Amino acid sequence: MAKKPEILIRFGHLPAEIQEPTDSTPYFQISTSSFLLKIPGIACYLVKNQNEIVIAPEANVEDDEIALFLMDMPFTVLLQLRGFITFRGTALTKNGQARLLLGPAGTGKSTLAEKLLQHGYSLFSDFQVVADGEKIYPGRNFLSLWQDIVEQAGYDSEKLERVRKKLNLYRIYPDNVLEKQSFPLERIFFPHQMFRPNEPTSKKITGQDKIAFLWKNLYGKNLAAKNGFKKKAFSHFLSLVQKKELTHIYLPHGELNEELIQEITGEKL
Amino acid sequence: MKKMIWLTSYPKSGNTWLRMLIGEIQGENEQEDSEQAEIASNRLVLEEFTAVDTSFLTNEEAELLRPEVNDWLAKKNEKIVFRKNHDAYRFLANGRSLAGNPDLFKTIYIIRNPLSIVASLANHFSISLAEAIIFMNNNESVLAKNEKRLHYQLRQKLFSWSNHVLSWTKEKNLELFLLKYEDLHLKPLEILRKALSFSGLNIADSEINRALEKNSFKKVSDAEDLHGFSEKPRKMKKFFRKGSPDSWRDELTPEQAEIVVRNHWQVMKEFGYLTEEVLDFCGVRPEELEI
Numbered sequence: 268m269a270k271k272p273e274i275l276i277r278f279g280h281l282p283a284e285i286q287e288p289t290d291s292t293p294y295f296q297i298s299t300s301s302f303l304l305k306i307p308g309i310a311c312y313l314v315k316n317q318n319e320i321v322i323a324p325e326a327n328v329e330d331d332e333i334a335l336f337l338m339d340m341p342f343t344v345l346l347q348l349r350g351f352i353t354f355r356g357t358a359l360t361k362n363g364q365a366r367l368l369l370g371p372a373g374t375g376k377s378t379l380a381e382k383l384l385q386h387g388y389s390l391f392s393d394f395q396v397v398a399d400g401e402k403i404y405p406g407r408n409f410l411s412l413w414q415d416i417v418e419q420a421g422y423d424s425e426k427l428e429r430v431r432k433k434l435n436l437y438r439i440y441p442d443n444v445l446e447k448q449s450f451p452l453e454r455i456f457f458p459h460q461m462f463r464p465n466e467p468t469s470k471k472i473t474g475q476d477k478i479a480f481l482w483k484n485l486y487g488k489n490l491a492a493k494n495g496f497k498k499k500a501f502s503h504f505l506s507l508v509q510k511k512e513l514t515h516i517y518l519p520h521g522e523l524n525e526e527l528i529q530e531i532t533g534e535k536l
Numbered sequence: 537m538k539k540m541i542w543l544t545s546y547p548k549s550g551n552t553w554l555r556m557l558i559g560e561i562q563g564e565n566e567q568e569d570s571e572q573a574e575i576a577s578n579r580l581v582l583e584e585f586t587a588v589d590t591s592f593l594t595n596e597e598a599e600l601l602r603p604e605v606n607d608w609l610a611k612k613n614e615k616i617v618f619r620k621n622h623d624a625y626r627f628l629a630n631g632r633s634l635a636g637n638p639d640l641f642k643t644i645y646i647i648r649n650p651l652s653i654v655a656s657l658a659n660h661f662s663i664s665l666a667e668a669i670i671f672m673n674n675n676e677s678v679l680a681k682n683e684k685r686l687h688y689q690l691r692q693k694l695f696s697w698s699n700h701v702l703s704w705t706k707e708k709n710l711e712l713f714l715l716k717y718e719d720l721h722l723k724p725l726e727i728l729r730k731a732l733s734f735s736g737l738n739i740a741d742s743e744i745n746r747a748l749e750k751n752s753f754k755k756v757s758d759a760e761d762l763h764g765f766s767e768k769p770r771k772m773k774k775f776f777r778k779g780s781p782d783s784w785r786d787e788l789t790p791e792q793a794e795i796v797v798r799n800h801w802q803v804m805k806e807f808g809y810l811t812e813e814v815l816d817f818c819g820v821r822p823e824e825l826e827i
Contacts, residue, residue, distance in 0.1 A: 292585045292586070292587075292605075292608055293585075293604040293605070293607075293608055294585065294586040294587060294588070294601070294604070294605075295586070295587045304587055304588075306586075306588055307597075307600060307601070308597055308600070335592055336588070336592065339588065339589045339592065340587045340588065340589070371580065371688075372579075372591050372686050373685075373686050373687065373688050413684060413685045413686050414683075414684035414685065415682075415684045415685040416685070418684075430592070431592060433594050434592070434594065434683075435683055435684050436591070436592075436686075487587075489584050489587075490587060
């Protein structure tokens, strides 16, 4: 008899509503044990019981697209229900320690990651970075970069695989990738595109603000606030950032200079 | 009672300043990220209510989600909420208006002399005055349109300046208050009082005066020099530039002003911007335009 999978992902019919939702919008319903998400033109997803995701795809949607959106919020909520935190960011490692770049899309994480790869760092998780109170877990082994960054970095976009056929978002597989290891966290950086006149280009985050910034950057935090995961997330944050540095990086005119790279790597160039 | 108010305008028409004034009165300016939170095209707001990473969606797919979210926010509001909006008023492939159901919102449409917008727009996008004039005359003009990169905001179709104005002001189903930017400079207390009253807020003059004093154009411009401004595009030198209603006379050549007038004279005339002063400046006779 086949062993029961730890997580079952299958196609199937979905209910119109979940029981006892703690929040709902026209596009999703969430409770302490379930999450029902409707993405028009793609699929509906139901996450339940910490171990099952049921998908009802719309007509003529490609499997790649169903999988792409499955790995986004449905999987994030599944991980929350199983006790893991997820950040939108990039995790790199050198000498057995992880550096985490966090922030919303468009703030400069990919630009920074590209630079760090050139400085001997290895990628071990990008896009959806999974962690608990102890360490960062291995994840996607490719960077997802928009065409303008791809071109700036000198890649030929014609030869690259797209993340989704309809988008100019490409997969870049760096040479230095570590796929199957977890690493303890060393430092976290929050890049910002905004240049603040008369202010330094990096600024340490201290005290309670560390937790506030991690909460702000927790992927799916609005859902975590509704499904009972917030308390668990905060306990992870507390142990994850103990004696760790969190730093804002303000990219002057959106660009990196040597001083900033030195600040991030801690190495003289 | 309608609790959502669109603060709508073509870009660089005083929308941000008006929102800051109203934000001051509502006690919201000190909140973190207040500049970004209530823009209709804010990606993060859409993501909060759809639970979808919109960077995986095409512009068209993301747009189709917006009317439902706008309606949802309008119904959910416990107090009157103002949201900034630069999109032209338009209908999507599914027949829905992008702005949402007009039964659920009111609109304050801010109009500004297009001659004054030119230099402001050129500064905003770091383009030449000639390019700004072309942008304002192009029905295909769009904000956040570059599909090679991810924009912080969602795509916003503007149309030409004239058609942006007409798309909102001629739409019959809208409850709309027309606010002239120039009037806000000339008689701020009166105009702000009227706009707030239209929105359902009856605010004491002393409170409005306090907001006007604290957020005078000069003060917000000086504050930007000191601390920066989060809505400023990367290449742009300064967001709050001059703000003066008459600065176009020093910024445009008569030839440039003439192109703007010839492109937009009907709407300029309807809204009181085709003055003798303007016609004299660019050397155009009224009878030439009526042909």
